[in-house]
Amino acid sequence: DSGVTQTPKHLITATGQRVTLRCSPRSGDLSVYWYQQSLDQGLQFLIQYYNGEERAKGNILERFSAQQFPDLHSELNLSSLELGDSALYFCASSGSGQPNEKLFFGSGTQLSVL
């Protein structure tokens, strides 16, 4: 158990809909990362937050947004969903978000867009 909690574990929805994925980092970790894993693209970095502020941005679509709240949990919002958004979404956390820190990953949210 990595200590990172992601909910829900599975999500099935329809095209055009909006969903919210939730992540609770390990106790004491200030930084949260979101990754998307699909069969054809592999693990893609989406975005990183540190103590409520955005720190780094990757291949995140404009239809996707994220935030980190004062209690340090994070939410990834996906809107106007398309079939291609079906993927595993992982959240990871680290202590201070500095380079070369270990990342601890959650078990992911499997999103299926029908």
Next chain:
Amino acid sequence: DAKTTQPNSMESNEEEPVHLPCNHSTISGTDYIHWYRQLPSQGPEYVIHGLTSNVNNRMASLAIAEDRKSSTLILHRATLRDAAVYYCIPQGNSGGSNYKLTFGKGTLLTVNP
């Protein structure tokens, strides 16, 4: 980001050592080399990381070439639980976009009983 080359797949027998290679010829002088693995249906898991010297921990050893253009992850005695995709990831140390870990395709390790 430095590019990496890893074998698509490797096979090993239980209780035998496994050497997983990674080429990262474009690595910069300050990039650390990280290794993560992903077991089936799980999120990635940290294995080990290093800069220049060889590193050991309870999970594995990391041997880094003197020119730093390649490294090898060593599992001393493979178990069935070690069957996973292993990712070699150079990561910069200068901030900005280097905070992210860029995962490639990795090596799928199969362990035979």
